[in-house]
Each structure stands twice: as C-alpha cells, then as structure tokens.
Amino acid sequence: SQKIEQNSEALNIQEGKTATLxxxxxxxxxxxxxxxxxxxxxxxxxxxLIRENEKEKRKERLKVTFDTTLKQSLFHITASQPADSAxxxxxxxxxxxxxxxFGSGTRLQVQP
Amino acid sequence: xxxxxxxxxxxxxxxxxxVILRCVPISNHLYFYWYRQILxxxxxxxxxxxxxxxxxxxxxxxxxxxxxxxxGSNFTLKIRSTKLEDSAMYFCASRxxxxxxxxxxxxxxxxxx
Numbered sequence: 001s002q003k004i005e006q007n008s009e010a011l012n013i014q015e016g017k018t019a020t021l022x023x024x025x026x027x028x029x030x031x032x033x034x035x036x037x038x039x040x041x042x043x044x045x046x047x048x049l050i051r052e053n054e055k056e057k058r059k060e061r062l063k064v065t066f067d068t069t070l071k072q073s074l075f076h077i078t079a080s081q082p083a084d085s086a087x088x089x090x091x092x093x094x095x096x097x098x099x100x101x102f103g104s105g106t107r108l109q110v111q112p
Numbered sequence: 113x114x115x116x117x118x119x120x121x122x123x124x125x126x127x128x129x130x131v132i133l134r135c136v137p138i139s140n141h142l143y144f145y146w147y148r149q150i151l152x153x154x155x156x157x158x159x160x161x162x163x164x165x166x167x168x169x170x171x172x173x174x175x176x177x178x179x180x181x182x183x184g185s186n187f188t189l190k191i192r193s194t195k196l197e198d199s200a201m202y203f204c205a206s207r208x209x210x211x212x213x214x215x216x217x218x219x220x221x222x223x224x225x
Contacts, residue, residue: 032211034213034214036214038155041201041218041219042218042219043116043203043205043216043217043218043219044155044203044214044216045216046213046214046215049213089154089155091155097168098143098160098162098167098168098210099145099157099160099168099170100157100214101157102147102154102155102156102157103154104153104154105154
C-alpha cells in the first residue's frame with residue numbers, strides 16, 4: 001500500500017540549532033515533493049518544492065533534500081527561532097495524478 | 113498578496129442537513145481543490161476541478177458530495193446529507209498551473225451534531 005511517513009512525535013529543539021524533519025514514502029513515484037507549514041487552525045502554507053531530478057533546494061534558512069533511491073526527503077531549518085514552531089507537512093505529486101497527497105506532519109517546537 | 117478566502121469560518125449543522133461551503137480562489141488560478149482535515153489527522157484530498165469539470169476525486173468524495181463553480185469566481189463544496197463523520201476542517205486550495213504550489217484558504221470548520 002502507499003504510505004507517506006513523517007515522525008508523529010513532536011521535535012523539540014533549542015533556539016539557534018538546526019531542525020531536521022524526515023519524510024519517507026512507499027509505493028509512490030513522485031514527480032515532485034513539497035513542504036508546507038501549518039499553524040493551528042490555519043491552512044497549510046507552501047515553503048519549498050523539489051523535483052525528482054533535483055538533489056537539494058535552498059531558500060533562506062530552509063533546505064530540502066530529495067533522495068529517490070532512499071525514497072526520502074529531509075527538511076532542514078537552520079538557526080531555528082521560536083517563530084518556526086509549527087507543524088511541517090510533506091506532500092508529493094504521484095506520477096500521473098493531479099492532486100497532492102500529504103503526510104501527517106511533524107510538530108516542531110523551538111524553545112527560547 | 114492575493115489569498116484564497118473561505119466562508120463561513122465555522123458551520124454547525126444537524127445530521128442529515130445539506131451544507132454548502134464557499135471559497136473564492138485567487139483570481140488568475142485555474143486549478144481548484146477541496147481537502148479536509150479531521151481533528152488531529154492528516155490533510156486528505158477530496159476533489160480537484162479544472163476547466164469546469166472534476167479532474168480527479170478520492171474515495172471520500174462519494175455521491176453525497178458535489179462541487180460547482182457557478183459564476184467564475186466562487187467555488188463551492190456541497191454535502192447533501194451530512195453525517196457525524198463529516199465533521200472536519202475543510203480547506204479550499206487553488207493554483208495557477210498544474211505545477212505551481214497550492215494556496216490554501218484558512219478553512220471552514222464543519223461540526224455535525
């Protein structure tokens with residue numbers, strides 16, 4: 001069966017450290033993978049997109065890697081701040097489909 | 113920055129009643145979606161809509177659900193006869209092209225009693 005797995009346990013880190021979140025998938029052939037941020041009671045907000053032929057993408061303090069052999073994407077936030085505290089969702093577009101499928105998200109808590 | 117707007121923010125209805133959730137996507141976007149999120153669970157795809165027709169739907173989107181773009185700006189989701197398990201946050205999303213990121217509204221919280 002198809003699965004997108006993100007750590008269900010919350011990730012707690014100290015301000016200034018790098019947060020690393022994991023997204024693993026099974027039985028998908030993603031054309032691309034995206035990361036979103038979701039705050040309580042709000043809709044997801046797009047952060048980064050990485051395509052199947054790309055290894056790494058960066059945007060300011062954010063970095064995403066994509067390993068299609070391991071079927072895994074890593075999402076990094078460097079120099080984390082308490083304002084980065086939120087749930088982070090990975091989502092992928094399976095080849096031949098038109099809609100994104102989301103993982104269940106990982107909650108990040110950055111302590112001051 | 114343009115945004116997707118959804119109304120109402122919270123809807124309470126009795127089991128068996130019909131509800132219509134409304135969305136105004138970003139004006140130059142061509143692809144429209146409904147997702148739902150049951151409390152504490154993941155965001156689940158319901159339906160996508162392009163060129164005035166449904167382009168894809170999930171198993172959740174059964175005969176009780178329908179979508180419409182009645183006037184070129186609104187995009188609605190109708191649930192004909194609500195069930196308790198329809199209680200969830202419903203998100204509308206749109207995007208400019210098939211490849212661009214999704215822009216989500218802030219959702220309608222539907223509570224079925």
